[in-house]
Amino acid sequence: MADKPRPVRLQRHQPLRRRLTLPVWADAFLRLSAALGLVFLVVLIHWSDREGLIDNHDGVISFSDVVYFTMISITTTGFGDIAPVSDRARMIEAVIVTPIRFAVIFIFVGTAYNFIIKRSWEKFRMARIQERLTDHVVVLGFGVSGAEAVGELIARGTRPDCIVVMDTNEDRLTLAADMGCNVINADATRDESLQDVRIGEAATVLVSAGRDDTSILMVLTVRHLAPNVPITVVVRAPDNELLARQAGATNVINPVRFTGLLLAGSASGMHTADYLADLASISGRVQLIEREARPDDVGRPLRDLGSGVLGLRLYRDGNAFGYWEPEAESVKAGDTVVIVRPTPDVGPGVT
Structure with a gap:
């Protein structure tokens, strides 16, 4: 009695990966640049309208006070030591600074999502794909x-x-x-x-x-x-x-042997090598295809399978037969046939 193959236990050794849209460093740099750019914009806005702010500590609004007020404003800390007092300053806070504040918050929340939640989810998803790989x-x-x-x-x-x-x-x-x-x-x-x-x-x-x-x-x-x-x-x-x-x-x-065949073919005819390369590539005018015999192939000679294809060889019970041999006079169910067909763009409807 033949030994049964021992069961293979799936181990987690290396995870599958797929290409990221952006490298991690590039994504982080773009997000940080956007956040710092928005903060700098708010600093400029506050500095240009510093007359509408009041410092309850010393009454003087310096540039460092503007930077400080911008940071506590964007982070919604709001200690109250510096505050907008003019109508214009309050309107700027409501109409301009508040949307920027939300944008900065969303950038940081999005960064946390992208680098922690999303990437963790991607690793989990790839692990699930890896566990279910089949017919790949x-x-x-x-x-x-x-x-x-x-x-x-x-x-x-x-x-x-x-x-x-x-x-x-x-x-x-x-x-x-x-x-x-x-x-x-x-x-x-x-x-x-x-x-x-x-x-x-x-x-x-x-x-x-x-x-x-x-x-x-x-x-x-x-x-x-x-x-x-x-x-x-x-x-x-x-x-x-x-x-x-x-x-x-x-x-x-053996690519060396195949190259030799192409060279020999080109020596005996200028188009032989070109046609062999045409057969091997999907970009050529014809395709060399291997498929199982279809119901409409059964009973027909290999050389005449119809549908615009040319039968070259069939495989039956582990043996190969050319289209000229007696075994190829009638295709049987279960045979594997090798055919040449035009590329679909060249020969529409050919199967």
Whole structure:
């Protein structure tokens, strides 16, 4: 009897983050500047109308008295030692200073809300999102390949808030957060880090650590925690492709090999490489799509699925068959088909 996978306990190791609209220091600086600007404005108003004020202590209104009166007036302390006595001074207090007083109070209350209540709520909300993550895309490593992959996913319609990027480089995480993704600064070779992003509930995992040995170790760790989650990994040495598959990778991509194929294709024809790049990108005129066979596909030959698409390959019971092979003469329910279709903008109505 096969051993059952041991249950994974979710631990709180690192919280998810999202991009803030303004950095904390910038937000604090703007609020403080606005408050000080309003206070300075009230000081100028009181100084210009100092003849309407009375000092019950010595009868003289100096500049320091104006500053003092402004502060106790804005903070609603009101000791009564300095007070407005003329009609004009009282009107200024009622019409001009009182609204400014409320504005200053609101700035400070808003600051307390933003830095204490709002940010605490945001952390709580992100923790709740983290606990309920499911069918999300986990990207381990956000170098050049990872960033390109995330950009392409978003262009293809994946919501950025359904993407979780894990890396240890804060600069790279900032780029990912600017794209709208959830980010986490953690080591993707550790069990607790992957548990934090609910790796077992992910729809797929993309691994691109920049080093083959690190990428393969990440694949081993992910497969250990998530036996059924599809894993795609980037490796650069041909010898490591087999190791990556043995570690549990579902798909292994070798960018060096793919670049060589493009170069070879361009040598035999000037348009081959261009068309391959067109197939791979959502911005091209055609798209290479993998999907489950639909009811209207069943019974039809792969080469003629209708709807303006071209069937190239089908997968059945773990085996791949080209459109020219006998097995592809009739698509069956449960098959996975690889098709080429025009980009929706180019070929409307094509599915």
